[in-house]
Amino acid sequence: MMNIKNEVRNVLTIIELEARRLRHDYTDIAVRAIQPIVWLLVFGTVFSKNRVIDTGGYSYLSFVAPGILAQAVLFVAIFFGIMLVWDRDSGNLAKLLVAPASRFSLVIGKCFSASVRAIAQAVVVISLILMLSLFVTDISLSNNPVYILLTLPVVVLIAAVAASISILFATIFRTRERVMGFGQLLTLPLFFTSSALYPIEIMPWYLQWMAKVNPLTYGVDLLRGLMLTGDLSNALLDVGVLLGFLAVMSLACTALFRRMME
Amino acid sequence: MPAIEVSNLRKRYGKGVLAVDGVSFGIDDGEIFGLLGPNGAGKTTIIKVMTTLLTATEGRVTIFGNERPRNDYEIRNLIGYVPQDVSSDAALTGYENLLISAKLYGRGGKDARRVSEDVLRQLSLWDAKDRVAKTYSGGMIRKLEIGQAMVHDPKILFLDEPTIGLDPVARKQVWAFIRELKERTKMTVIITTHYMEEADHLCDRIAIMSIGKIATIGTPAELKASVSQGAIILGVKGTPPLIPNSRQENGSLVIPATNPARELPGYIDLLRANGCEILSANIRETTLEDAFVKYAGTRIEEMDQWSSVRKMRRVARRMA
Ligand SMILES: Nc1ncnc2c1ncn2[C@@H]1O[C@H](COP(=O)(O)OP(=O)(O)OP(=O)(O)O)[C@@H](O)[C@H]1O
Numbered sequence: 171m172m173n174i175k176n177e178v179r180n181v182l183t184i185i186e187l188e189a190r191r192l193r194h195d196y197t198d199i200a201v202r203a204i205q206p207i208v209w210l211l212v213f214g215t216v217f218s219k220n221r222v223i224d225t226g227g228y229s230y231l232s233f234v235a236p237g238i239l240a241q242a243v244l245f246v247a248i249f250f251g252i253m254l255v256w257d258r259d260s261g262n263l264a265k266l267l268v269a270p271a272s273r274f275s276l277v278i279g280k281c282f283s284a285s286v287r288a289i290a291q292a293v294v295v296i297s298l299i300l301m302l303s304l305f306v307t308d309i310s311l312s313n314n315p316v317y318i319l320l321t322l323p324v325v326v327l328i329a330a331v332a333a334s335i336s337i338l339f340a341t342i343f344r345t346r347e348r349v350m351g352f353g354q355l356l357t358l359p360l361f362f363t364s365s366a367l368y369p370i371e372i373m374p375w376y377l378q379w380m381a382k383v384n385p386l387t388y389g390v391d392l393l394r395g396l397m398l399t400g401d402l403s404n405a406l407l408d409v410g411v412l413l414g415f416l417a418v419m420s421l422a423c424t425a426l427f428r429r430m431m432e
Numbered sequence: 433m434p435a436i437e438v439s440n441l442r443k444r445y446g447k448g449v450l451a452v453d454g455v456s457f458g459i460d461d462g463e464i465f466g467l468l469g470p471n472g473a474g475k476t477t478i479i480k481v482m483t484t485l486l487t488a489t490e491g492r493v494t495i496f497g498n499e500r501p502r503n504d505y506e507i508r509n510l511i512g513y514v515p516q517d518v519s520s521d522a523a524l525t526g527y528e529n530l531l532i533s534a535k536l537y538g539r540g541g542k543d544a545r546r547v548s549e550d551v552l553r554q555l556s557l558w559d560a561k562d563r564v565a566k567t568y569s570g571g572m573i574r575k576l577e578i579g580q581a582m583v584h585d586p587k588i589l590f591l592d593e594p595t596i597g598l599d600p601v602a603r604k605q606v607w608a609f610i611r612e613l614k615e616r617t618k619m620t621v622i623i624t625t626h627y628m629e630e631a632d633h634l635c636d637r638i639a640i641m642s643i644g645k646i647a648t649i650g651t652p653a654e655l656k657a658s659v660s661q662g663a664i665i666l667g668v669k670g671t672p673p674l675i676p677n678s679r680q681e682n683g684s685l686v687i688p689a690t691n692p693a694r695e696l697p698g699y700i701d702l703l704r705a706n707g708c709e710i711l712s713a714n715i716r717e718t719t720l721e722d723a724f725v726k727y728a729g730t731r732i733e734e735m736d737q738w739s740s741v742r743k744m745r746r747v748a749r750r751m752a
């Protein structure tokens with residue numbers, strides 16, 4: 171029978187696989203770092219100048235920087251469902267599926283594989299934001315290095331949650347084209363209905379409602395607390411919601427995983 | 433105990449194709465069992481059911497007494513599987529591919545490293561171990577994949593078209609490697625292929641499939657014997673003596689023979705003794721292909737070329 175120790179080792183092995191993939195080719199991370207910076211410089215600067223959004227005493231650029239980090243993480247992780255379909259089509263997934271690992275540890279392993287890539291991405295994006303903050307007076311970040319380091323475990327969690335959503339999509343829609351299409355359809359609403367770009371308080375009621383069920387909101391709240399405001403009063407709730415979301419999603423993925431191979 | 437027992441297996445994909453339509457067979461421990469059949473016959477589907485990747489729509493599958501799907505976990509520990517599609521990770525080195533496989537089968541860090549190194553030496557891939565797999569030749573990749581499926585000393589190895597898309601030399605190497613592996617480990621091997629000659633030389637028993645059903649099962653010799661006999665074809669000047677069952681065909685004398693190569697000298701002597709001159713001598717052995725054509729009902733070359741092209745392209749695309 172299966173045992174916990176084996177399952178944990180399987181999860182770690184699947185994560186190791188991703189880390190090794192990344193080590194051989196990190197151009198993806200470099201290319202993806204461009205987009206957040208463009209967002210920050212163009213979008214952020216425009217809004218900053220016009221002061222259309224009330225961000226409670228912080229410059230808009232400072233306010234939006236954690237949101238942009240969350241976006242970068244989201245975009246990396248959402249890709250994982252597509253990658254899973256890709257792995258299935260290529261025969262790579264079969265190799266994992268015939269190994270004596272439970273489907274659940276496979277799903278969890280894949281979710282946290284996304285975290286591996288997301289951490290690499292986050293380190294690049296945070297460094298760039300820190301560098302910008304030296305030159306652009308409108309960006310000011312927490313000067314507590316511990317808080318900045320603590321963003322990394324948060325990134326791990328956000329990535330795992332986003333990956334679990336996209337893996338669920340992969341098990342439901344199954345073909346590469348559909349998963350890619352629906353994945354894109356999912357990414358933007360997730361991003362725009364979270365608190366990444368504007369505070370929840372200024373949203374119309376229906377958007378507020380969507381923001382509240384959107385896991386990214388809780389991730390952004392954590393990131394913003396750590397990177398900007400230092401206010402971590404909601405941290406426990408945020409982490410709880412993210413973990414709960416991950417648990418539900420990965421169980422759903424496990425239940426539906428068989429569909430992927432049919 | 434038989435290695436594999438399959439009874440009355442049916443597999444329907446979704447609500448559509450009935451890919452496997454009531455198949456039963458048993459495979460003994462230590463056998464090399466060949467699964468032949470034209471494209472779409474259902475070979476891969478059967479293998480995927482046996483390797484726990486697909487659930488059967490109907491029927492019973494047991495692997496060394498472990499029943500699917502109840503004992504899938506035990507089954508996975510007993511089997512190694514090399515899929516039809518390339519399954520090594522193109523972005524990792526050969527060594528890393530093996531290392532990850534070893535860890536997935538529960539080997540710890542040090543043990544995993546040792547096994548990976550051993551396998552690399554056995555496969556003669558040692559010199560290429562630190563190159564990423566996408567730079568490997570087709571033959572090297574196939575060997576690596578077989579190695580990956582072997583890190584846990586499985587009792588049964590499933591190979592789905594292990595030589596597809598390989599040049600003749602690489603193909604021979606892979607088959608020699610499989611045979612050697614079998615000799616050394618005494619494991620059971622289930623193999624699908626479109627190369628009749630190789631199936632003939634390698635397999636202890638063969639099942640020929642046709643559209644979701646098994647048309648016949650037997651040793652290569654039995655299958656060949658069940659179709660037409662071989663023949664001796666002689667160009668003869670003069671009047672030959674009466675030979676039972678012989679006939680004239682396009683100006684040649686055709687004599688049916690079970691073992692044409694052995695019987696040829698005798699007939700030459702006989703004809704010469706009767707004052708005939710032999711102008712030419714040919715033999716026609718029965719090949720497994722004759723059996724395949726009879727039972728599967730299609731000529732394999734037409735099918736095979738197209739499928740090879742399709743698969744090689746798929747492989748090439750992935751490696752790019
Ligand atoms: N995932 C799938 N969904 C629907 N139909 C499928 C699927 N996989 C295979 N089929 C169909 O099932 C039938 C059997 O396919 P299978 O791949 O088992 O054949 P095969 O004997 O392995 O052929 P080949 O020699 O081309 O590999 C085919 O008609 C095929 O189109």
Ligand SMILES: [Mg+2]
Pocket residue numbers: 475476477516592
């Ligand atoms: Mg096949």
